[in-house]
Amino acid sequence: MFVLSFQTRAEVWGVVNQFTLDNYKNIFQPVYLNTFVESFKLALTSTLLICAIGYPFGYFMAKLPAQWKKRVMLLLMIPFWTSSLIRLYGWIIIFRANGTLDKLLMGLGLTDGPLKLLYTYPAVVVGMVYALLQFMILAVYSSAEKMDWSLVEAARDLGATPLKAFLTVTLKLTLPGLLSGVILTFIPSMGLFFIADILGGNKVVLVGSLIQDQLMKAHNWPFAAALSVVLMILTSLMISLYKRVTHTTELEGIL
Amino acid sequence: MKKFFALALSLALALTAFAGCSSTSASASTPSAASGSTAGSAGTAASGELNLYTWEGMFPQEVLDAFTAETGIKVNYSSFDTDETMLAKLETAKGGDYDVVIADDYIIETAIAEGLVMELDKSKIANIGNVNPVYQGQFFDPEDAYTVPYGAGVQTIVYNPDLVDIEINGYEDLWDAALESSLGITSNFRVMNGMALKIAGESYNTEDVAAIEAAGAKLLELAPNIRLIKDDNLQDDLISGEISAGVMYTSQVTMACLANPDLKVVYPSEGIGFGIMAQFVPVNAPNPDAAHAFIDYILRPEVSKQCFEYIGYYCTNQAADALIEDAYQSFLTLPEDFSADNMEMIQNISAEAMEAHTKVWTEFRTACGQ
Numbered sequence: 001m002f003v004l005s006f007q008t009r010a011e012v013w014g015v016v017n018q019f020t021l022d023n024y025k026n027i028f029q030p031v032y033l034n035t036f037v038e039s040f041k042l043a044l045t046s047t048l049l050i051c052a053i054g055y056p057f058g059y060f061m062a063k064l065p066a067q068w069k070k071r072v073m074l075l076l077m078i079p080f081w082t083s084s085l086i087r088l089y090g091w092i093i094i095f096r097a098n099g100t101l102d103k104l105l106m107g108l109g110l111t112d113g114p115l116k117l118l119y120t121y122p123a124v125v126v127g128m129v130y131a132l133l134q135f136m137i138l139a140v141y142s143s144a145e146k147m148d149w150s151l152v153e154a155a156r157d158l159g160a161t162p163l164k165a166f167l168t169v170t171l172k173l174t175l176p177g178l179l180s181g182v183i184l185t186f187i188p189s190m191g192l193f194f195i196a197d198i199l200g201g202n203k204v205v206l207v208g209s210l211i212q213d214q215l216m217k218a219h220n221w222p223f224a225a226a227l228s229v230v231l232m233i234l235t236s237l238m239i240s241l242y243k244r245v246t247h248t249t250e251l252e253g254i255l
Numbered sequence: 256m257k258k259f260f261a262l263a264l265s266l267a268l269a270l271t272a273f274a275g276c277s278s279t280s281a282s283a284s285t286p287s288a289a290s291g292s293t294a295g296s297a298g299t300a301a302s303g304e305l306n307l308y309t310w311e312g313m314f315p316q317e318v319l320d321a322f323t324a325e326t327g328i329k330v331n332y333s334s335f336d337t338d339e340t341m342l343a344k345l346e347t348a349k350g351g352d353y354d355v356v357i358a359d360d361y362i363i364e365t366a367i368a369e370g371l372v373m374e375l376d377k378s379k380i381a382n383i384g385n386v387n388p389v390y391q392g393q394f395f396d397p398e399d400a401y402t403v404p405y406g407a408g409v410q411t412i413v414y415n416p417d418l419v420d421i422e423i424n425g426y427e428d429l430w431d432a433a434l435e436s437s438l439g440i441t442s443n444f445r446v447m448n449g450m451a452l453k454i455a456g457e458s459y460n461t462e463d464v465a466a467i468e469a470a471g472a473k474l475l476e477l478a479p480n481i482r483l484i485k486d487d488n489l490q491d492d493l494i495s496g497e498i499s500a501g502v503m504y505t506s507q508v509t510m511a512c513l514a515n516p517d518l519k520v521v522y523p524s525e526g527i528g529f530g531i532m533a534q535f536v537p538v539n540a541p542n543p544d545a546a547h548a549f550i551d552y553i554l555r556p557e558v559s560k561q562c563f564e565y566i567g568y569y570c571t572n573q574a575a576d577a578l579i580e581d582a583y584q585s586f587l588t589l590p591e592d593f594s595a596d597n598m599e600m601i602q603n604i605s606a607e608a609m610e611a612h613t614k615v616w617t618e619f620r621t622a623c624g625q
Contacts, residue, residue, distance in 0.1 A: 012603045013342065013365045031618045038621070097497045116436065118497065119483050121624065202442060202484035203624035205617060216339055217444065218613040220606075 005225035015221055023226035032210065032227075036234070039206040042196065043189040046128035050136045050185045053129070055178055058140025059170075062147070076134050088127060088198050095123050095199070119201030127195040132188060136181035143177025144170075179246055187235055207231050304329045305545040308341065309357035313405075315565040322552050328545045338362035345371050351539035354546040357405050360531045361603050364395035372401045373536045379547035382554035385574040389595050390531050394602050402533035403550050406568030408505040409589070410446060410528040412521040413512070418499035425524035426450040429500070430477055439483040439498035444616035445601045446528060448474060450502070453525040459601045462608040471615030478622035493518070509567030509586050520586060526597045532568065563587050 008018040026032065061072050079087060094100045095118040105111045117123055147170070155165040193208030202209070207227060214224035307314075311334040319330045335341045338359050345356065350371040358366075366372050377383055383403065390404045414423050421433050429438060429450070440447055449459045451470035461467065482498050483489070489503045490511035503511075512518050534553070536546040552558060559575035564583050570576055576588045604612075 009606055011606050013369070029614065031614055031621065034621060035617070097495065116482070197485075200624065201482065203481070203620060205620045205624065210617060213442075213444075213613065213617070216337055217442075218609055219339070220610070220613070 001225045002229055004222055005229050007222045009220050009222050013219055020222075023223045024230070026223055027226060027230055035205050035207045035210045036231075038204060039190050039193075039208070042124065042128065042204065042206065043186050045125055046132065046189050047182055047186045049125065049129050050133055051178070051182065054133055054136030054181060054185075055140050057133075058137045058177070058181075059144050059174070061137065061141050062144035076137060080134075084131060085194075085198075087130070088195060091123070091127055091130070091199060092118060118199065119203065121200065121204065124196050124200040124204055127199040128189055128192060131192065131195060132185040135184040135188075136178075139181035139184060140174060140177045143174045147173045183239065183242070187239070190231070190235055302327055303542050303545060304331055305355065305542060305549055306331045306333065306353045307355050307357075307549070308333050308335065308344075308353040309355075310334055310336075313357060313566055315561055318553075318558055318561055318565075321558075322549065326545075326548055326552070328548065330549075342366055342369075342371075345537060348537075349539060350537040351541065353537050354540045354542050355534055355549055356537060357532055357534050360393065360395040360533065360600060363402060363533055363535060364603055366535070367396065367401055371538055373538045373540060373543065374400050375403070375536065375550075376543075376547060379544070380551045380554065382551050382574075385554050385556060385559070385572045387571050387573040387576075389589070389598075390571045393531060393600055395531075396533070402535045403554065404531050404533045404571035405553065406532045406563060406566055407571050408530045408532075409569050410502065410523070411505075411508060412500065412502055412523055413493065413508045413518055414500035414521070415493065415496070415515070416517065416519055418496065423500065423519070423521050425454075425521070427454050427525065429480065429502075431480075434480045434500060436480065436482045437499040438477075438480045439485065439489050439492050439501035439503065440481065441486050441489060441503055442484050443486075443504075444612055446502070447619075448612055448615055449528060449601065450474075450523075450525075451477075453523070453528075456525075459528055459599050460604055462605045464608060464611045467608060467611040467615060471611075471618060474615065474619045475622050478619060478625075481623040484620065484623065490514070505569060505586075506567035509583070512586055513582070522590070522593075526599060528601060529569075529598055530601060531571070 004015065005023055006019055006021070007015045008020045008022070010016050061069065064072065092099075096102075097114040097116060097118070099118070101117060102111070102114045105115070106113075151173070152165050152169050155169050156162070160168065191208050193206040193212070196202075196204040196206050197209055208231075211224045211227050211231075214220045214227065305328050307330055309332075314332070319332070323329055333353075335344065339362070341356065341358050342362050342365060345353070345366065346369065350373075363372070380403070386404055390407055391399050396402045412423055412426070412429065418437070419434065421428060421431050423429070445459065448467065448470055451473040452459060452461060452466065454473065455466070455470060457463075457466050457470070483492055485492070486504075488507070489501060490507040492498045493501050493503075493511050494514045508520060512520065534550050536543055536550075540546055553562065554572060556572060556574040556578055559570065559572035560578040563570040563572075563575065564579065564587070567587070569589065570579060570587050579587050
């Protein structure tokens, strides 16, 4: 792929063995740079939302009695038994005009007519959060589960308020789980373009979708390869930057 | 449990290994079979197996079964997703493995240029005269030496008059503010950018980058009206009312109209684009006699009728036109007052023009999401 990215496309089909940097220059056109920005924005939005929902979920799940832990774990796993595409089509049924959500809202008298919810940006974000939430929950759960709760009791005994005990003890001890959860959700969300294509009606143009277009429709394989190389470099850069900023040398479960 | 899993896995592995063996041995043994049967004349001697390679759902099973019953030739149907996959596979097989391939016009032009297509022996295709001349002599095969058309896509606009307040006669009407956020289009960017080119009176195939960029600027004004860009099953969104008008593939128009007969189909006043799917025989096909027999069989009017009603593309067999049932007449055959003068096919263009198209398209898609 790296080699291909320096080759030249043939007039109609295939590639010519001729060295060029044009494929990389091409990426700096605003329209193509913008797809990187869009991908980053969507990944960031979904990751933040996933943190907000996934952290409390994993935290309280670790506090459940053992029997309930197993049950909740089973419930978390069941969706993985079907294909992720089928689960996405489920969201289409919920969001579409006069679909489940529309009917519910109209039934409650909150809205008068169909809300054109499908093929919008929020629909894409919901799809992303739904697809990746489990990874965050499990990462947080695994570090909260291993935590020594007597440390929290000790802090409370020494006069810390519940909030202070949480911030100074619990949060610090579960941080590795949270941080690896962030990586586990952020990196895949840079690449999950089919969610944007299906729930967003192809109107949110991510790098992945651009690469697909260049490969399958424009027959410009070298440009697609250059885009992929840049995407990989950017992703690795983000991981190392992230590690430096958060001072983590060891992430729970990964790396 | 673990043991069982391992057993199942190794079984699957072994099976795929066998599958690999059998397909290579089949292709290794077929050349001799083919050379044996070329001695027979006029395609009647064809026997053995026929490897058919096309998209999924291109033939009703009854037609394939009837062909086997009549000729004794077994049909092995394999399918591809996109033309590009087909060409890549055919290149790897060096024009072998398959006997009949059905694909789109532009990719066939490339396949012929790459030397992957065999010239047809018309003496073995008695029904060749049934082909509608409108679809013959086109850019991808000017002499009709390599291909026989199998269905045509004619670019129309389809809309639901209950949901649309204006009357749509051409592409220009799609820009009307009354259609805000209610249009659905496919992601075939040559067709979509082509709408703006047609409004400007340009050819679909212009290689003038300035003209393509001007079309792109025009297309940006269409963005607020676009609700959805999607290739698969776009007709469902029209039937369900998610969109109220659309520019979609011909088979989708047919399905939409069958589900809702009130929908209106418009031949755009600015000019009509069309594409042809055609059958060809790869240059090293294992069983060319069976291939010719198959092509000839499909050209029989009553067989063609069954096929076109099934796939929902325009009938390219004029002898079958009259047989097509009334319910399908209006969207499988061209209207009587139809003139072929303002029809144009989308052809392969220069790399530079193609890049301009993809850039325009990416800008347009981004604008639709904002």
